[in-house]
Amino acid sequence: MDLYFSNHFDVDPALLKEYGALDISVVSDLPLFVDPFLLFNSENETYQELHEEILRYLRFLRDEAGGNGLDPALINDLYCFEEVKQNWFGFTLLGNGGHGLGTDFARALHEALGSIVADFGKETITEGSHLEKLCLIKPGVGKDSISDFTTNLIKGYLCDYTETFAREHLADDRCDEFNVDRAYFNYETKTWAAKAYWLPRLEDDYVLLTPMDVLRREDTWINHGDMVARFAVLPETIPNEHLRAQVNRYFREKLGEDPDAKQKREAAAATIRRFPELIDRYIRLKEVDGDRAESISSQEVGDTEQVLIEQVQAAINDLQERTEFYDKPWSSYDECLDRVKYFKAYIEDNDGYKVLNRKGLPFLSETEVHLVFGLVWCNTEFDINREPNNGRGPVDFKASYGAGDKSLIEFKLGSNKQLKRNLQNQIEIYKAANRAPDAVKAIVYYTAQDEARVLKILKELGIEGEEAIVLIDARSDNKPSASKA
Numbered sequence: 001m002d003l004y005f006s007n008h009f010d011v012d013p014a015l016l017k018e019y020g021a022l023d024i025s026v027v028s029d030l031p032l033f034v035d036p037f038l039l040f041n042s043e044n045e046t047y048q049e050l051h052e053e054i055l056r057y058l059r060f061l062r063d064e065a066g067g068n069g070l071d072p073a074l075i076n077d078l079y080c081f082e083e084v085k086q087n088w089f090g091f092t093l094l095g096n097g098g099h100g101l102g103t104d105f106a107r108a109l110h111e112a113l114g115s116i117v118a119d120f121g122k123e124t125i126t127e128g129s130h131l132e133k134l135c136l137i138k139p140g141v142g143k144d145s146i147s148d149f150t151t152n153l154i155k156g157y158l159c160d161y162t163e164t165f166a167r168e169h170l171a172d173d174r175c176d177e178f179n180v181d182r183a184y185f186n187y188e189t190k191t192w193a194a195k196a197y198w199l200p201r202l203e204d205d206y207v208l209l210t211p212m213d214v215l216r217r218e219d220t221w222i223n224h225g226d227m228v229a230r231f232a233v234l235p236e237t238i239p240n241e242h243l244r245a246q247v248n249r250y251f252r253e254k255l256g257e258d259p260d261a262k263q264k265r266e267a268a269a270a271t272i273r274r275f276p277e278l279i280d281r282y283i284r285l286k287e288v289d290g291d292r293a294e295s296i297s298s299q300e301v302g303d304t305e306q307v308l309i310e311q312v313q314a315a316i317n318d319l320q321e322r323t324e325f326y327d328k329p330w331s332s333y334d335e336c337l338d339r340v341k342y343f344k345a346y347i348e349d350n351d352g353y354k355v356l357n358r359k360g361l362p363f364l365s366e367t368e369v370h371l372v373f374g375l376v377w378c379n380t381e382f383d384i385n386r387e388p389n390n391g392r393g394p395v396d397f398k399a400s401y402g403a404g405d406k407s408l409i410e411f412k413l414g415s416n417k418q419l420k421r422n423l424q425n426q427i428e429i430y431k432a433a434n435r436a437p438d439a440v441k442a443i444v445y446y447t448a449q450d451e452a453r454v455l456k457i458l459k460e461l462g463i464e465g466e467e468a469i470v471l472i473d474a475r476s477d478n479k480p481s482a483s484k485a
Contacts, residue, residue: 003027003316003375004309005207009174009200019165021209022301023309026202027378028371029090030308033147034154036131037221038214038297041290046157047214054153055129057185062113064190077192079106081152081182087208089151089215090144101148109134109149125280127287132222136272136279143220155208156184159197162209166200176201217300221293224269227282231268237281247275307358307368312375315355319346319376332407333438336397337468339377340409340442344472347444348479356444356474363446363474366413373397373411373442407438414445414454423461423469444472451475 002008006016006023016023024030039051061078081101083090123129135146151158159180166175175198183195199206219225227234235251238244254267272278286293319325325342346352355372356364364372374397397409412419423441445451454471458464 003312003378005200005209008202009170011169015169016165016209019209020211020213021161021165022212022215022305024088024207024209025308025375026088026207028374029088029092030304031091031367031371032089032215032217032301032304033143033220034089034150034210034214035143035216035220035293035297036146036150037286037290037293038216039150039154040128040130041221041287041293042213050154050157051128054131054150057153058113058129058131060185060187060190061109075103075106079103079109081148083148084151084155084158084208086206087151087158087210089147089210101145101152105145105149123280125277126283130222130283132220133279133283135220135224136222136227136282143216143223146220152182155180155182156195158208158210159183159195159199161211162199162207163197165209166198170200174200176206178206180206212301212305213294213297215301216297217304221290221296222283222286227272227279228265228268230282230285231272231278233285234272234278234281237285238277243275243277247271247278250274303358307364308371308375311355312372315346315352315372316376318352319343322346322349325376333440336407336409336438336440337470340440340470340472343373343376344442344470348473351479353474353476353479356446357476362476366411366416369411369413369444370397407440409440409442411442411444414443414450415447419443419454420457420461423457423463438468440468440470442470442472444474446474446476448475448477 004013004023004025005011006013008026013023022030022032036051036054039047039054042048064074064078079101080103083101131150132146135142177196178199178201179194179196180199181194182192183197184193185191186193197206199208201207231251235244235247238247251267251271254270256263256267259267319342323342323346325339325346347356356369358364377397398406410422412422416422443454445454451471451473455464458469463469
């Protein structure tokens with residue numbers, strides 16, 4: 001199955017690795033993000049120039065705003081960007097259609113340009129300027145928004161990077177010339193401009209490769225949660241004794257008596273808003289420790305590569321050889337139930353459980369389990385997708401064959417604290433919202449403790465042994481090694 005760039009474009013994965021690009025999936029986004037700090041901290045002069053270009057654009061926006069309100073006519077052109085879906089990174093499961101950067105992001109950016117990032121190029125505490133300051137005041141501006149904004153501003157570079165690889169390694173009939181919209185910003189006309197590139201073709205669209213050394217999985221190196229978690233050390237970095245005393249006094253007043261963990265975080269965040277110098281103090285700490293960002297990036301990307309590319313490829317090969325996983329059942333419910341059962345049999349058979357485990361951290365998260373199952377389930381005559389959020393939350397998978405045959409699959413981990421409530425209510429809500437009469441509930445557990453918890457919950461609800469509830473044993477301590485089996 002052509003799940004990855006190397007499969008689809010018939011290129012040796014080793015060539016991609018040698019080039020420094022990730023072998024992306026071409027059927028589903030991978031949960032990785034571009035971190036602008038990795039551009040800033042790199043010794044690669046091209047990356048440093050890209051980071052400076054990002055700051056140049058922010059300075060342009062700051063100067064254009066001139067302290068005034070946003071002109072509605074300029075919002076879409078200068079502040080709002082569509083997601084660069086062609087790089088196949090983000091949160092979308094079985095697809096690459098993200099939401100992009102809308103007016104909420106535009107207003108957050110505009111507000112920040114008038115305050116916390118107004119001093120670009122004039123910093124006295126930090127070594128340089130950083131786009132990530134946006135997410136330090138506005139916690140809702142997370143890694144996906146920062147990554148989308150960064151990717152849009154370096155899109156021309158990604159096109160050049162991909163075009164170079166395509167001309168050297170891909171057959172001409174697998175590529176085409178594409179006029180890429182908003183490829184670069186023309187500062188003379190103050191408009192975004194298009195440019196033609198020779199790029200890999202995927203149906204009617206193009207594909208972009210991304211260097212692995214600018215990617216992160218968990219969060220950007222500079223982020224709001226980390227800043228709040230490190231608040232205790234920030235006042236001590238202030239050399240002005242009077243200001244330091246003010247910060248500590250304000251924090252104590254916000255803290256109140258007998259605060260819990262949430263109240264401590266809220267007090268820290270409020271203190272940082274009151275004394276924005278703390279933001280620069282935090283960023284300086286991250287700059288000093290910057291080399292570790294590259295090490296963590298390499299580890300996270302390597303882990304993602306091993307789990308969601310190499311292990312998934314191995315799982316697909318095994319499922320094709322050992323099971324009837326890719327045969328077509330009679331109905332969507334049969335499809336859902338049989339696919340989950342065959343997946344269960346594969347995971348519990350000898351070393352199959354390793355597809356749901358990772359090196360270092362032993363277990364995949366619930367979202368990663370969804371992605372693994374979705375990737376191995378792509379070769380089907382049924383329409384398989386993750387439903388968009390219809391107001392009651394997105395269901396994990398919907399399988400349909402025509403308008404009248406729909407069924408759902410919901411995956412949960414045995415460790416999920418809301419498992420009992422989910423089993424009681426969630427599936428029925430999803431079935432009604434999606435007009436799908438049937439649903440399969442798959443529960444994955446990694447430990448004996450979670451297995452016992454799951455069995456206890458099923459018994460309490462009186463649903464143990466139901467056909468549509470499939471338990472998947474991904475424990476590593478009760479499996480014989482394939483070499484010993």
